Amino acid sequence: xxxxxxxxxxxxxxxxxxxxxxxxxxxxxxxxxxxxxxxxxxxxxxxxxxxxxxxxxxxxxxxxxxxxxxxxxxxxxxxxxxxxxxxxxxxxxxxxxxxxxxxxxxxxxxxxxxxxxxxxxxxxxxxxxxxxxxxxxxxxxxxxxxxxxxxxxxxxxxxxxxxxxxxxxxxxxxxxxxxxxxxxxxxxxxxxxxxxxxxxxxxxxxxxxxxxxxxxxxxxxxxxxxxxxxxxxxxxxxxxxxxxxxxxxxxxxxxxxxxxxxxxxxxxxxxxxxxxxxxxxxxxxxxxxxxxxxxxxxxxxxxxxxxxxxxxxxxxxxxxxxxxxxxxxxxxxxxxxxxxxxxxxxxxxxxxxxxxxxxxxxxxxxxxxxxxxxxxxxxxx
Amino acid sequence: xxxxxxxxxxxxxxxxxxxxxxxxxxxxxxxxxxxxxxxxxxxxxxxxxxxxxxxxxxxxxxxxxxxxxxxxxxxxxxxxxxxxxxxxxxxxxxxxxxxxxxxxxxxxxxxxxxxxxxxxxxxxxxxxxxxxxxxxxxxxxxxxxxxxxxxxxxxxxxxxxxxxxxxxxxxxxxxxxxxxxxxxxxxxxxxxxxxxxxxxxxxxxxxxxxxxxxxxxxxxxxxxxxxxxxxxxxxxxxxxxxxxxxxxxxxxxxxxxxxxxxxxxxxxxxxxxxxxxxxxxxxxxxxxxxxxxxxxxxxxxxxxxxxxxxxxxxxxxxxxxxxxxx
Numbered sequence: 001x002x003x004x005x006x007x008x009x010x011x012x013x014x015x016x017x018x019x020x021x022x023x024x025x026x027x028x029x030x031x032x033x034x035x036x037x038x039x040x041x042x043x044x045x046x047x048x049x050x051x052x053x054x055x056x057x058x059x060x061x062x063x064x065x066x067x068x069x070x071x072x073x074x075x076x077x078x079x080x081x082x083x084x085x086x087x088x089x090x091x092x093x094x095x096x097x098x099x100x101x102x103x104x105x106x107x108x109x110x111x112x113x114x115x116x117x118x119x120x121x122x123x124x125x126x127x128x129x130x131x132x133x134x135x136x137x138x139x140x141x142x143x144x145x146x147x148x149x150x151x152x153x154x155x156x157x158x159x160x161x162x163x164x165x166x167x168x169x170x171x172x173x174x175x176x177x178x179x180x181x182x183x184x185x186x187x188x189x190x191x192x193x194x195x196x197x198x199x200x201x202x203x204x205x206x207x208x209x210x211x212x213x214x215x216x217x218x219x220x221x222x223x224x225x226x227x228x229x230x231x232x233x234x235x236x237x238x239x240x241x242x243x244x245x246x247x248x249x250x251x252x253x254x255x256x257x258x259x260x261x262x263x264x265x266x267x268x269x270x271x272x273x274x275x276x277x278x279x280x281x282x283x284x285x286x287x288x289x290x291x292x293x294x295x296x297x298x299x300x301x302x303x304x305x306x307x308x309x310x311x312x313x314x315x316x317x318x319x320x321x322x323x324x325x326x327x328x329x330x331x332x333x334x335x336x337x338x339x340x341x342x343x344x345x346x347x348x349x350x351x352x353x354x355x356x357x358x359x360x361x362x363x364x365x366x367x368x369x370x371x372x373x374x375x376x377x378x379x380x381x
Numbered sequence: 382x383x384x385x386x387x388x389x390x391x392x393x394x395x396x397x398x399x400x401x402x403x404x405x406x407x408x409x410x411x412x413x414x415x416x417x418x419x420x421x422x423x424x425x426x427x428x429x430x431x432x433x434x435x436x437x438x439x440x441x442x443x444x445x446x447x448x449x450x451x452x453x454x455x456x457x458x459x460x461x462x463x464x465x466x467x468x469x470x471x472x473x474x475x476x477x478x479x480x481x482x483x484x485x486x487x488x489x490x491x492x493x494x495x496x497x498x499x500x501x502x503x504x505x506x507x508x509x510x511x512x513x514x515x516x517x518x519x520x521x522x523x524x525x526x527x528x529x530x531x532x533x534x535x536x537x538x539x540x541x542x543x544x545x546x547x548x549x550x551x552x553x554x555x556x557x558x559x560x561x562x563x564x565x566x567x568x569x570x571x572x573x574x575x576x577x578x579x580x581x582x583x584x585x586x587x588x589x590x591x592x593x594x595x596x597x598x599x600x601x602x603x604x605x606x607x608x609x610x611x612x613x614x615x616x617x618x619x620x621x622x623x624x625x626x627x628x629x630x631x632x633x634x635x636x637x638x639x640x641x642x643x644x645x646x647x648x649x650x651x652x653x654x655x656x657x658x659x660x661x662x663x664x665x666x667x668x669x670x671x672x673x674x675x676x677x678x679x680x681x682x683x684x685x686x687x688x689x690x691x692x693x694x695x696x697x698x699x700x701x702x703x704x705x706x707x
Contacts (some may be wrong), residue, residue, distance in 0.1 A: 117484065117485075117487055118487060120485045120486050120487060121486055121487035121488070121489050122486065122489050123489075124489065129453065129486075129490070130485055130486050130489075132478075134473060134477050137446065137473060137474065137477055137478065139446075140442065140443040140445075140446025140447045140449070140450060140474065141446060141447070141449050141450035141453060141478070142450060143443070143446075143447045143450060144446065144447035144448060144449060144450020144451040144452075144453070144454070144458075145450040145451070145453060145454050146450075147447060147450070147451060148450065148451040148453075148454030148455070148456045149454060151406075151432060151451075151456065152454070152455075152456075170440075170442060170470075171442055171443065171446060174438070174440040174442055174443035174446070175443060175446070175447075177438050177440070177443075178437070178438060178440070178443045178447055181438055331488075332483050332484045332487055332488045333483070333484055333522055333523055334483070334523065334525075334547050335483070335491065335545075335546040335547055338575065338623035339575075339623065339626060339627070340623055340624070340626065341623075
């Protein structure tokens with residue numbers, strides 16, 4: 001009847017390959033083709049520049065509320081890089097860079113944040129789910145997709161994104177548990193950006209790491225420097241290979257930082273200090289990757305201008321979109337319009353035919369007389 | 382198949398649909414080797430194996446949530462929630478996602494899935510095992526809400542629900558599971574969703590009911606004929622949403638009087654929508670205010686007091702007489 005540590009012991013690893021000072025651990029350096037390194041940097045830069053542009057577009061009222069990714073580019077591109085097109089990507093609402101990598105046109109992402117339904121439609125052959133807003137609720141979908149892929153005999157892997165706040169939600173724990181029990185090919189990518197709006201990580205969980213939560217569900221977890229694109233890439237590749245080989249799900253905690261606002265409706269000066277933000281700015285994922293690429297002579301001249309021009313073209317395409325057809329709100333509610341929806345659609349169509357009132361506050365037309373009004377003394381009693 | 386009770390009839394529907402379509406899966410708590418706590422999934426595990434009849438961890442949100450993911454991939458999961466009283470732990474997956482994915486993705490994805498759950502009182506069960514919560518689902522755009530009233534229509538409606546391209550909430554009344562047997566044909570039978578049935582024809586009064594209340598309404602109609610000489614029409618809704626407005630309006634257009642019977646609490650219940658529908662379509666035919674015979678607006682009362690709360694024949698007959706005498 002001994003009392004002793006269980007064997008083998010539970011362990012959690014931390015992985016860092018390229019640190020914020022540009023030091024490289026060559027023994028751990030992942031093999032990435034030069035062309036891919038260039039693509040990754042371009043995607044990270046595009047993510048950063050688009051982010052800045054979208055904040056301005058929101059301030060100008062040209063799009064609505066938007067959740068910036070600034071600071072999290074390495075976590076997104078390092079992980080999504082490990083996927084093949086036939087794999088599945090399940091975003092939350094702060095994955096702009098990863099979504100563009102997966103082929104979402106920038107103008108469609110802009111449309112989404114401009115309140116247009118068209119922004120949620122992936123291409124017919126694209127293995128991506130649209131943005132999910134309720135925190136952590138997309139995690140069970142990823143597990144179901146992975147189950148279905150395996151059921152149909154496909155070798156697709158599903159990568160699902162969420163933040164540190166999501167790890168407090170029941171759906172996170174349920175999804176990890178289901179994934180463990182079903183042993184399905186899911187890679188859980190937590191972008192631990194330290195803040196869930198105003199709630200810091202220490203108020204979110206008493207765990208030393210988020211990665212260790214995987215152990216409770218019988219799956220491997222790893223904590224990586226989320227601002228180190230090489231480390232994120234190495235961990236993600238390992239997880240994807242594991243999933244493809246039938247060895248089940250993995251949780252990757254990318255330790256990163258949200259340098260900007262939670263959303264454009266947020267004011268982070270209410271809850272965090274300038275010093276903290278400045279300290280994380282020194283760990284910027286782009287800065288160290290630029291230094292790494294410079295040493296390899298892989299920096300392309302004029303890249304910033306090219307990226308800005310791509311963004312400008314997308315903004316122009318977004319603003320040239322035809323105005324939304326109000327009647328389309330009745331489409332896609334069901335496979336076919338129900339009789340009630342047919343009637344409601346006809347009602348709106350009729351209303352839209354009439355001219356708008358001259359100006360707000362103008363006298364409304366007099367009500368038509370009530371038709372079929374029946375006098376009955378019983379109703380009065 | 383001969384005469385089957387509702388449990389066997391539902392089981393037969395699942396069996397036939399799983400044989401017909403390899404994309405149909407069954408998932409939930411105890412649905413595998415145990416065959417479900419009410420035995421609706423009996424023997425499916427043996428026939429189709431653990432990959433298609435999935436004993437899930439005990440978590441409603443992920444039973445529904447993973448089913449959403451499967452449906453997005455193209456499978457057709459049929460989830461069992463053990464009791465409707467526990468479905469609220471998965472409600473967000475139904476409302477936030479199953480009901481909305483077609484819209485959100487502009488038709489790129491949709492959720493062809495069924496969420497079955499036993500509901501209703503009259504079975505001497507504890508709290509969360511006896512309630513009627515159809516109003517929560519009937520109100521959600523993007524969902525369909527089906528409630529059969531007997532073995533034969535339960536089988537046909539479940540087949541239709543599984544084949545329907547939209548997510549369907551399928552309520553099974555526990556008191557009906559073993560209440561009676563009906564002939565259920567061997568050949569697959571379907572019933573259109575969104576269509577009510579006239580369970581009994583009459584011209585003096587319309588009783589609108591669904592689920593276990595259909596039998597209550599039919600018995601009340603017998604009493605009204607025997608004791609009052611009144612010919613009552615009984616409408617069995619079968620589908621709560623989308624509501625079959627045409628059948629309701631047609632019936633009350635003929636009878637001029639309507640009493641709605643349901644087990645859900647009265648305020649903001651299905652009866653309110655049914656009454657508004659009748660008012661909108663048959664106002665000029667109405668001879669009396671529409672009455673509702675329902676559970677009262679109280680939380681669970683315990684089965685020792687349930688008889689007072691759940692509508693019975695006496696309450697329906699009394700409401701009908703008041704309506705007729707108005």
